[in-house]
Amino acid sequence: MKHGPNALIDESLPVVCIATKDPDDPASVLKYEKTLSNIQEVTARAGRVIAIATEGDDEISSLVEHTLYIPRAPELLLPILEVVPLQLLAYHIAVRRGCDVDQPRNLAKSVTVE
Amino acid sequence: MCGIVGYIGPKPVVPVIIEGLRRLEYRGYDSAGIAVAGGGRGLELRRAPGKLRNLEAVLAERPLHGSFGIGHTRWATHGRPTEENAHPHRDCTHSLVVVHNGIVENYIALKKELMGKGHTFVTETDTEIIAHLIEQELKELPELPLEEAVREAVKRLHGAFAIGVMSANEPDKLVAARMGPPAVLGIGDGEYFLASDVPGILHHTRNIHFLADGELAVLTADGVTLSDFKGAPLPLKVQRIAWDPIQAEKSGYKHFMLKEINEQPRAVRDTALGRIAFDTGQVFFNDLSLTEEQIRSASQITIAACGTSWHAGLAGKFMIERLARLPVDVDYASEFRYRDPIADPTAIGLLITQSGETADTLAAQAEMIAKGSPTLAITNVVGSAVTRLAAGTITTNAGPEIGVASTKAFTAQLTALFLLALHLAQTRGTITAAESLRLATELSRLPAKLEGMLSLNRADTTGMSEGVAAPTATAVAAEPKLPPEWAGTERRYRPRLSLDEQCQHIARLFHAAHDFSLPRPGHPLSHRA
Numbered sequence: 192m193k194h195g196p197n198a199l200i201d202e203s204l205p206v207v208c209i210a211t212k213d214p215d216d217p218a219s220v221l222k223y224e225k226t227l228s229n230i231q232e233v234t235a236r237a238g239r240v241i242a243i244a245t246e247g248d249d250e251i252s253s254l255v256e257h258t259l260y261i262p263r264a265p266e267l268l269l270p271i272l273e274v275v276p277l278q279l280l281a282y283h284i285a286v287r288r289g290c291d292v293d294q295p296r297n298l299a300k301s302v303t304v305e
Numbered sequence: 306m307c308g309i310v311g312y313i314g315p316k317p318v319v320p321v322i323i324e325g326l327r328r329l330e331y332r333g334y335d336s337a338g339i340a341v342a343g344g345g346r347g348l349e350l351r352r353a354p355g356k357l358r359n360l361e362a363v364l365a366e367r368p369l370h371g372s373f374g375i376g377h378t379r380w381a382t383h384g385r386p387t388e389e390n391a392h393p394h395r396d397c398t399h400s401l402v403v404v405h406n407g408i409v410e411n412y413i414a415l416k417k418e419l420m421g422k423g424h425t426f427v428t429e430t431d432t433e434i435i436a437h438l439i440e441q442e443l444k445e446l447p448e449l450p451l452e453e454a455v456r457e458a459v460k461r462l463h464g465a466f467a468i469g470v471m472s473a474n475e476p477d478k479l480v481a482a483r484m485g486p487p488a489v490l491g492i493g494d495g496e497y498f499l500a501s502d503v504p505g506i507l508h509h510t511r512n513i514h515f516l517a518d519g520e521l522a523v524l525t526a527d528g529v530t531l532s533d534f535k536g537a538p539l540p541l542k543v544q545r546i547a548w549d550p551i552q553a554e555k556s557g558y559k560h561f562m563l564k565e566i567n568e569q570p571r572a573v574r575d576t577a578l579g580r581i582a583f584d585t586g587q588v589f590f591n592d593l594s595l596t597e598e599q600i601r602s603a604s605q606i607t608i609a610a611c612g613t614s615w616h617a618g619l620a621g622k623f624m625i626e627r628l629a630r631l632p633v634d635v636d637y638a639s640e641f642r643y644r645d646p647i648a649d650p651t652a653i654g655l656l657i658t659q660s661g662e663t664a665d666t667l668a669a670q671a672e673m674i675a676k677g678s679p680t681l682a683i684t685n686v687v688g689s690a691v692t693r694l695a696a697g698t699i700t701t702n703a704g705p706e707i708g709v710a711s712t713k714a715f716t717a718q719l720t721a722l723f724l725l726a727l728h729l730a731q732t733r734g735t736i737t738a739a740e741s742l743r744l745a746t747e748l749s750r751l752p753a754k755l756e757g758m759l760s761l762n763r764a765d766t767t768g769m770s771e772g773v774a775a776p777t778a779t780a781v782a783a784e785p786k787l788p789p790e791w792a793g794t795e796r797r798y799r800p801r802l803s804l805d806e807q808c809q810h811i812a813r814l815f816h817a818a819h820d821f822s823l824p825r826p827g828h829p830l831s832h833r834a
Contacts, residue, residue, distance in 0.1 A: 205814050241811055257811050259804060262754040265747050267627060267726070270620045271573065271719045272751070275758050278566050278712050279805055283812035292560045293708045300709050301660035302611060 192229055200238040207280070208233070211245045211261060211269050219266040230254055243276050307392070307406040308332040309488070310505045311375040311469045311479045313524050314496025318343075319369050322376035323361060325498075325505035329378060330357055331554060331705055332406075332501060335386030335687065336379045339364070340393040340402040340471065343372030348400055348473035352391040372526075373477050375469045375499070377404040381687035382702055383412070383591075384429030394433040396440035397424055401451070401472040403439070405432040406486045406501055408702070410464035410579035435468060452523045455480045459521070459534060464578060467516070469499050479524040481516065482534070486571075488516040490529055492543055497524040503546055504553040511546045562708035567759050572703035572713040574752040576720040585738070586745030588728040593697035595653070595679060600732040603653050606631055607646070607678070609638040609669035610657035613711040614683075614718060618657050621722035628736055628744075629729035639665040641672060648676035655725075656682045659706065659714040661689020670694055683721045685714050699725060716755075723748060758804050 200206070208230050212223035231254070233240050240255035245263055252258040259276040261269075285292045308329030312321045318341050326337060337360040338352035349369050353359035357378060377392035384390040393402035409415070412431035415438065420426070424437040438461055442454035449457075451472050459466070465485030471478065481488060481499045491498030491506040491513055498506040499522070503513060514529070516522060520539060523530045531539040548557055558564040581588055606625055608618040615637055622633040636646070638656070648654065654673035658666040661684035673680050674694060682695035685703050692698040701717035727744060730736035736744075802810075 205811075239814065241814075257807070257814075259807055259811075261758060264751065264754065265744060267624050267744070268723065268747055268751060271716050271723075272754060272758065274716060274719075275566070275569065275755065276804055276808055278562075279808035280812060280815075281710070282560070282562055282566065283809045284815045286559075287812050287815075292562050292710075295709055298709050300706075302663055302665070 192232055197232065197236065200233055200236040202237040202239065205239045205241060206233050207241045207243070207277070208255070209243045209273055210248075210251055211243060211273055212248070213264065213266045213269065214245075214247075216266050227251070227254070241280075243273055307380050307404075307501065308378040308505065309375065309404050309406055309467065309469050309499065309501045310377075311373075311404075311471070311481070311499035311524070312496070313373040313477055313479055313526055314493065316496065318371050318374040319364060321498075321509065322374055323357070323364070324508070325500060326357055326376050326378050328504040328507075328550070328554070329501055331707060332378065332380060334378055334705075335381045336388065336391035337377065338379075338391040338393050338404075339369065339374060339376035340404075341369040341371035341374035342471060342473045343374075343476050344370040348402060348471070350393060350395070350402065352388050352393075354386055354388045354391060373471060373479060375402065375404050375471055375479065380704060382408055382700060383431040385688045390428050390430050392430075392432060394428060394430060394436050396436040398440065400474055401436060401439060401443075401470065403432060403436040404469045405435060406467045406488075407465035407484075408575065408578050409434060409462050409466065411462070412464075415461060431464075435462070435466075435470075438462075439470060451475045451478060452480045452521065453536075455482060456521055456532075456534060456536060459484070465575065467501060477526045480521065481524070482521040483516040484518050490514040490516060490522055490524070490541075492529060492541070495526075497526075497529055499524060502553075502556070503548065504550060507546065507548070507550060507553050512543050513546050514541050514543050560708065561706075562710060562712060565706055565708050565713045568704070569713045569716045570752040570755040570759070572701070572717040573720045573755060575702040575704075576700075576717045577724065577748055578702070580724055581745045581749065583745065583749065586727070586742035587731060588724050588745070590697065590699055590724075590728065593681070593699070593728075595681070595697055597732050599653070599679065600729055602651060603631060603729075604649075604651040606633045606653045606655055607641075607648060607673065608633060608635045608655045608657065609641045609666060609673070610635075611638050611663055611665055613715050614657035614659060614663070614666070617683075617715055617718035617722060618655075620719055621655075621657075621726070624723050624726035625729060628726045629733050630735045631729060631733070636669070637665075638663065638669040641669040646672065646676075648673050648678045650677040650679070652678045654678045654680040656680060656691050656695065657684075657718055657722075658682070658689075658691055659685040659701070659703075659711060659718070661686040661691040663691075667691060681725075683718055683725075685717065720748070720751075760803060 210226045213219040241257045242255040244251045244258050246260045261272040310322045310325035334356050336354045337357045340350045342348040351363050353363045392404045409431040412434050415434045419437045438458040439454045442457045459482050467483045467486040467488040470480040491510040493510040500506045555564050610618045618635040622635050625633045656670050679696040682691040682698045685701045699721045703714045703717035706714045
């Protein structure tokens with residue numbers, strides 16, 4: 192964040208943070224703690240944080256505006272769960288903005304030309 | 306993900322089935338086939354590779370007539386999409402046929418057993434063994450009604466299946482059974498239907514029974530009887546479906562994307578299915594074709610992919626490096642070949658492409674092969690271009706994805722990458738047996754976790770099948786009914802709100818607060834050309 196994106200943050204910028212952890216995996220917990228510091232940086236600048244967090248993590252919801260919880264899983268499997276709230280967010284934002292959800296403009300399903 | 310349509314009734318059988326298959330073609334279109342009986346000429350079969358219109362051309366040349374029949378459009382999982390591998394599949398006597406949606410996990414063991422009993426197999430499919438299993442039951446007890454032979458056969462199957470079975474020897478009877486993939490029964494006026502999904506029969510009847518796991522149905526000209534796999538009778542629960550045909554194709558969801566988001570538990574499950582020994586956590590692939598020595602002596606893995614598949618590759622790098630202790634490079638396939646990449650026979654190339662036809666990814670594969678690297682492909686389409694040059698293929702079994710923004714194909718790719726990482730680690734000896742088993746077990750828990758995350762208000766949907774639950778999702782998606790004061794009290798409400806509802810609520814924040822700057826008229830783009 193400090194390398195650039197911090198400059199964008201104000202009260203009108205929603206920031207989605209993936210702040211999950213596998214409590215049994217020290218490397219995962221360490222990364223989680225670093226992410227919490229990043230979240231503090233955003234909220235200190237009035238940014239609005241939506242956190243994707245692990246079930247049982249009650250602490251994080253006091254730091255952020257919204258928390259979307261996913262079930263616990265080993266670190267390497269977490270992406271399969273984390274992506275689901277992100278998909279739903281993308282979907283509902285697109286619907287609200289009146290986008291063609293199933294066929295976004297200028298795109299094709301399979302890019303079979305260079 | 307295949308499409309099944311079966312019919313018993315007074316109308317000409319072939320048009321009913323072909324029209325139904327056309328409406329299910331979104332479920333798969335590698336090949337198609339139809340079997341019809343009751344026309345006085347025993348059981349007759351027509352099949353063709355490719356889209357449904359190829360089958361129609363065959364039928365125009367060699368028409369079929371009868372009083373009952375079943376048809377199938379295939380989405381290949383085991384065996385290439387050829388005419389030979391197209392459903393329906395027959396037994397040795399050619400008097401009974403099976404159509405199947407799903408994957409039989411223990412088909413190799415069953416095939417060996419049946420070959421030992423003298424059965425001859427003519428296809429590469431897992432489905433063919435079902436026909437021979439039923440034939441074997443009937444051989445041992447010739448007086449057995451077809452449905453009892455099917456009941457015995459399904460008890461032997463591990464994996465996922467929705468099947469339709471008919472026999473020339475028992476006119477005007479269709480037998481259906483389900484364990485996993487969807488199947489519905491249509492109750493018409495003197496006519497009865499079987500289909501993989503509501504759209505296949507909606508233009509004939511709106512009275513639908515959603516076949517549940519463990520149910521076996523017998524359709525005759527006089528009606529439908531339902532029982533479980535042990536033979537205990539069950540009541541039919543007929544529901545009236547109010548969807549229009551377009552809604553039906555989306556299972557009642559407002560968009561394919563939302564439907565496909567909700568199909569992820571199945572996509573992940575089907576991708577892992579049959580590839581893990583759950584007592585040891587050992588991962589095996591049918592079509593990997595790399596020797597153990599190649600895997601052990603590999604110097605690196607180079608992943609090349611585009612778009613969503615490239616993002617899956619980024620996660621794959623973490624999985625492979627951490628578990629198999631093998632360096633992984635992830636390249637954008639469109640740039641790979643222009644930088645004279647370092648590749649040799651000890652570097653394994655890994656291409657990820659859901660269609661298997663992505664031009665840039667195929668070009669990257671050609672570059673890898675030219676430099677002597679063996680290539681592996683992760684793709685959702687069996688027999689696609691990328692698989693033809695690859696030394697090995699891992700199919701993702703997500704079923705056709707219509708929404709352009711990838712959802713279930715992506716999570717299936719992550720699942721395939723995790724399986725590959727585990728397999729490489731096991732072969733290279735970089736993981737303990739205990740950790741292998743733990744991770745494999747955790748992977749097998751993901752479909753249930755995904756289901757939990759995606760479940761709607763359970764009180765509304767308990768006991769209803771996936772298709773029936775869908776209109777609730779539409780209603781929720783169309784009209785968020787969250788109280789405006791909810792924002793400050795999420796902890797009080799959270800346990801009672803689904804993830805979907807919470808995301809709808811948060812989406813407001815993005816809509817109101819920020820104008821995203823994707824390209825539009827007057828918007829300058831910077832690009833390093």
